Amino acid sequence: MIDWHDIDTVLLDMDGTLLDLAFDNFFWQVYVPQQYALQKSVSEQAALSLLADWIGRHQGTLNWYCLDFWSDELGLDIAGLKRQVADRIGFRPGAEDFLRALRASGRRVVMVTNAHPDALSLKVERTGIDQYFDALVSSHQYRAAKEEQTFWQRLNEAHPFDPLRALLVDDSLPVLGSAQRYGVNHLWSILHPDSSAPARDHTDPFPAIDRFELVLPK
Template identity: 25%
Template sequence: MAREISAVRLWPVGFDYAIFDFDGTLSATEALWEEVDRAFFSARGIPYTPEVHQTLATLGFSGGAAWVREAFGVRDSVEDICDEWNRMGAALYEAKATLRPGAERYLRALRAAGVPLALATTNDPRVLASMAPRIDVSGLFDAVVCGKEVARSKEHPDIYLEAARRIGAEPTRTLVFEDILAGSRSAKSAGFLVCDVDVAGAGQPKEALRGICDVWLDSWEDIKL
């Protein structure tokens, strides 16, 4: 079970490095990707389910596109599917993407305290860039690793290990902030500490997340700086 560490114990920090997921964890953007998924499947006459959305969130772009081709017989190439998703996602992010209340304040506080920060996201650089200047991702993190830069999905710890490498972090001294079970499990398996962030309506198994994480966070605003 998760250790009984309240959110207030995240400040002052009990770790030397931090790695953050973006969608859902830091940002209120999971509904935007659901909008993309619904539009994509509707255009092809394929029924959409929440399980499909969760699978795509775990696999990332290339892995998700390959799965869609195999599972539903979509004839578009992986590259064309990814390009379509990125175009739709970038347009939505440019207009609607926001960070969760309290998230940016905490990131800036950690950096001011000298904690190196990395972003580990299955999102695409083009989509992240579309948020500027409203959300300056490059200005909030010391390193940004996108899913296309590593070989495997978040079912494996590749992206967290690469993020740690870029900020010179040791896993046992690094806290990974996540909201999905697959990512939390793989980070934990690689020796990282894990903080799971509650995302209402995201369809993730809350009890399973609580069972493997080191810290559970209901809201970024619960952290008293």
Template identity: 35%
Template sequence: MIDWDNIDTILFDLDGTLIDLHLDAYFWKQLVPQTYADKEGLDAQTCHARIQQLYRDIEHSMQWYDIDHWAKTLDLPIREMQRQHALNTQVRSGVYPLLESLQKLDKQLILLTDSHPFSLQVKMDNCNLSSYFEQLLSSHQFQRPKMHSALWQSVYQHCQLNPDRTLLIDDMEPVLDQAKSNQMAYTLGITTPDSQQPPKQFNNHPSITDFQTLLGSLSG
């Protein structure tokens, strides 16, 4: 149970928290390698292995989240590909009722994502989420990903929020770890970010499989 009386602000992750992570997983793990293979005239398996190594080389760095870096590296129209693929954006069950309920309680709602600002915008263009949030933030504007400790103090200052009265909801345990080590009072993990994958486990933070649990705590 969450003591909502002690929380003024809720920070929401985007991919895997508010929308199904399967959208991004398919895009980067299947669509991009296959499109690259078609362009290069190589077999899909070879291209997939090559791209996976490129991903691993800079995983979770700011460059890793930069779609323009990948457009240049792979010589692919990543922005146009994302614009088309974002038509498949799927908001997770229970998201809209939860956001509406939190708004009625006068909670400050902020979206904080590692997605590139362009990716964030095209996803928002294909769902009705943006109106619920006071701010839509990409870590790119702070030049640090959410797994970087320095990002959190910048977010606190930018949003003028009190971390002692803030809840972060995210599907990545290392992100929750960083926030917690930077005075975030409340953290909550999402165990089912990708509808096509089995649930994962959080070791250091409370977690939920869906938003019905939070809705129940609000009504209770």
């Protein structure tokens, strides 16, 4: 269980942690290849192969999360395409009750996301998720992805916190590893970030949240 008595600051990822990753996976794995194939007059399989190669080369970097970069790279209006399927955006089960409980607990709650500011704005617009946070931080503000130590250094400069008394919940194991290297003491992953895919078997070396109602703050 999460040791809430030792936690003052809660750092929460957005996609795959609080919001269902099914939206993002559908968008990048299905919708974007379809639109690329239509606009470039290639087969969907060719579009999938091209996208997989491009995305693989930038994975874990800020470019991977940057809508402007992918708009330029693919010749598509990525932000506009996201709006076309925005009805698929939604909370993971129990996430909103978890956020309400955090607010009621009086702890400082900061969103830390690699999402591009345009994607973050769209998801705030669709869900109202911003009401539960003291601050919303996109890694694009710091020009460093959460996988980089620079992100955590700049986060602590802008929003000071004690890493030993901070909790990070994130579905990305590389991000959790980066936070661990920085010294964040309480690290939890998510067992089922995408409702359209099977749950993970485990998230070693980090404990994982399956149901938010089982880890509500005290």
